[in-house]
Amino acid sequence: MIDIGARRTEQLLPFVKLTDEIKHIMQLARNGGVRWIERNCITLDSGTTLFSMVAADDEILVNKTVTLNPANPAAGRRMQGGQAAVFDTTQGAPLMVLDGPTLTVRRTAAVSAVAVEGMFRNAKSALIVGSGMVARAHVQSLVEINGIRELAIHGRDLHAAERLAQFARSLGCRCMVVADVEKFMENFDVVVTATSSSTPVLPSFARTGQLIVAVGSYKPSMAELPIQLVLSAEMIVVDHLEAAEAEAGELMQAQLDWFKVHELADALEGVALSRPPTSHRVFKSVGHSLWDLAAARVAWRGLFSTRVSPSGPARLAPAND
Secondary structure, three states, X not given: OEEOOHHHHXXXXXXXXXXXXXXXXXXXXXOOOOEEEEEEEEEOOOOOEEEEEEEEOOOEEEEEEEXXXXXXXXXOOOEEEEEEEEEEOOOOOEEEEEEHHXXXXXXXXXXXXXXXXXXXXXXXXXXXXXXXXXXXXXXXXXXXXXXXXXXXXXXXXXXXXXXXXXXXXXXXXXXXXXXXHHHHHHHOOEEEEOOOOOOOOOOOOOOOOOEEXXXXXXXXXXXXXXXXXXXXXXXXXXXXXXXXXXXXXXXXXXXXXXXHEEEHHHHHHXXXXXXXXXXXXXXXXXXXXXXXXXXXXXXXXXXXXEEOOOOOOOEEEEOOO
């Protein structure tokens, strides 16, 4: 089994290929072409949570475990460790181990880019609330996939926020650091919350047509968005409905009628997104093993090609062999 570090994992997961694969996995899931286990987790007294996520198709199986601790003192590193082990589905042979945190932040940002593409076409600007690994990945995906060139960063750590702003500028964007979210929020088409906050980080209002993308909270007790902002949304879309019903704190605390919540795969194929908005829209992502599978497929293709042997089943070999 090949052990792949964080930098190489990032290189193997370019956003263009990753977003395309996520869309493909959505269709496979709708047609029964993939299997998965709902996410399991355990939280310890230290505040550390360990997550276990498994999904498979007829080619590969991925088993990801990651640990997360919002109190981690390392700036931007609340997702501290983990790995994604990838196996050949047919023979059960181990293929590779990808860096878990890197895979997670890349696929999370890719899912958000797919949502922005469908829910706010031709978005020009975005405000990112947060300055860690997840926020950084969103800066890159919004630039590369959604073509956004006007950005702003808000973070509790001003030095980390400025470093992220510098990264955005290196991608060819105009980017500033803002200290007051409420003052500047209405100036942006898309607002992304990528924090570990248990309490709202946005005001209770948004302008008509604005898209709010919330990706940071991962427990029922956590909520980056205030209840009124959720309840006044014209449309609420989630990355995966069953996962959101169990983990999306913002939506659970708002006591929403879940029949009014749309899954992203359904929303992208529906007609509602093509109508002019009458209020703001919300996309809530809690993560799912399906997106890990999509990432593993992209990385696997980057390392292996399938060759059919006349004497037996197909074998896996490095793509440049």
